[in-house]
Amino acid sequence: MNYLKVSEFINSTDEMPFLLGAFFGRYQFSNDNKFIYTLSTYKASKKLSADENDKFYLASKDEYLKRLNLQSELPWHKNENKNIKNAEFIFILENDLNLTPSKFYSKLYIKILSSDFISNKAEMEAKKKFTRAFFELRGSIDTSRPLLAKDYFYNNVSELKRISLFFDNIGISINVLNINFRDLQEQFISGENKRNTQLRVNLYWYLSQLGLINPYKARIVKKIYNIDYNDSNNGVYTFECQIPEFSNNSFADRVNFYASRILNQDLTQRDIDNLRKELNFDDNVNQDFKRDMNIINVVRFQTKDECAACKNIYDIKDRSFALRKHPQRWYTEIHHFVSVGKEKQLDVIENLTKLCPTCHRALGKGKTNPDYQKELISNIIDANPNNFEFACLIFESNNKEEIIQKVYENLK
Ligand SMILES: [Zn+2]
Incomplete structure (x- = not known):
């Protein structure tokens, strides 16, 4: 089979936000280094009855593949390679540049940072495609708390930090993603939990802002959280649910999140109050999918x-x-x-x-x-x-x- 060459992928002037998000979320190399792939997988949930699973789980696969391809614009494949584990669907690149994993990551990151959709405020749909691919392809619906969780893999500090792109450049508020960056970094440096950890996104926020492309996951949400969905014409299931309100501490959380990355120290309440004044920050900031803090100002004042x-x-x-x-x-x-x-x-x-x-x-x-x-x-x-x-x-x-x-x- 002919696969897209990694040289074409990296040098293409097409924006490809979905594929970039998919590889940014997870990339793997074949043992012989000839191929680089990203993957999507999902398992039957025990929270659905055996009957429901018989009816929906297997039947969801073809529909999901169709929607995956609609988002991605280039075709994904069913995984038939036994050496590739835990992958239902894969997208494969031919490694014609003989890249190492770190070189591939570096080229991918530069391509993402220099893509128009990242810097252009108007490119909301592309930003959403990128974010969906990052979170949903390997994410699962938590059936006990309203969260979408996914494994977060990283090989080095740069990869560990990649999640900040969603806050600094895509404009997602850190309140929707419960992550303590400093803890993560300390775990990384100490060598414990180096390979993977879980990212957890607020499910109500996710559903209201992004929707789902996987019919089976939409079904789980409907059954467990009793939220109905519509099938929109771009292949996304949209949910009628309220964007959650976050607590007033969220400003402090956000500032601490940024500050921990530049200063690596705790802020006093007074620092935070000053910063709130400096940034002219309104507590009732909406939790919408848009940039909510100017990082240049954070650096300037912090x-x-x-x-x-x-x-x-x-x-x-x-x-x-x-x-x-x-x-x-x-x-x-x-x-x-x-x-x-x-x-x-x-x-x-x-x-x-x-x-x-x-x-x-x-x-x-x-x-x-x-x-x-x-x-x-x-x-x-x-x-x-x-x-x-x-x-x-x-x-x-x-x-x-x-x-x-x-x-x-x-x-x-
Ligand atoms: Zn100077």
Whole structure:
């Protein structure tokens, strides 16, 4: 059989949000490294009677495959390979580039970050396809609590962090996904629970915002949670249910979520109150499927007013000025450490850094001599391990000199 080549998949100008979401959710390599595949699977639930399962479970498979293909636009296949376990349906790429898993992940991540649907607010349906593929293909309906749960696999810290794309770029509120990022990271670093953990999404939120494509899962929801569904014309089962309200603590949760990724420290109630004021944040923020916090502002207000490029040489007071509204604070600018392309800003926390206005200017393409620019880049790397880690992923290298060179060449 002829499969899509990974080179075509990665270089295609087609957006393919569903397939990107599927591979981002789970990818595996065949033993001989010749194929890379993503998969979907689901089992019969014990909460449905044997009669119901006879009637719906097996019968759901063809219909599900049809809907999978409708979302994906490229065909999935029934898995007939016994070496591939726990896969009902698979989508296979031919590894014509001889990629290793980490190189594949890196190319996939860059493709996702630079896709139009990620940065374009109007591309709501594509964002939904991407999210559905990530969560539903291997997710299962929890029959005791209203959650959709899926196994979360990761091979390294970068992959562990990939879930933040849904908050930073897709615009899902962290309140719908109960995840303690710091705990996860600590487990990862300590080596316990390295391979997989569970992600749990609020089911009511999921149903009201995304619906389901799997007829059997829709049936389980109807039976267990007594929520009826309609079959929409784009092949998605839509549910009439209320978007849940989240508690007032959610703002603090959200801020802590972001802050734990940049600062790795707890915030006091006072920090949170200040931040709420700074961000002009309304408690009654809706839990809709849209970006609810500007991560650039979080970095601006949450990190110390110092310049990552020159803090070891100058005091910020000598490089900037106090803000009139906040006399304790110094004016700084947020810089994207890695620039890719002309318009694509890689807006993820890991790629942002705080600079004084002078260093920020100095890092414009051709603004000053190359050696000085490289020195500034090197200083940022030393100050912000997150930036270095992110650049390593983007440029597929762990070598500091090489990363400095690449970041320099990509200055805008
Ligand atoms: Zn500076």
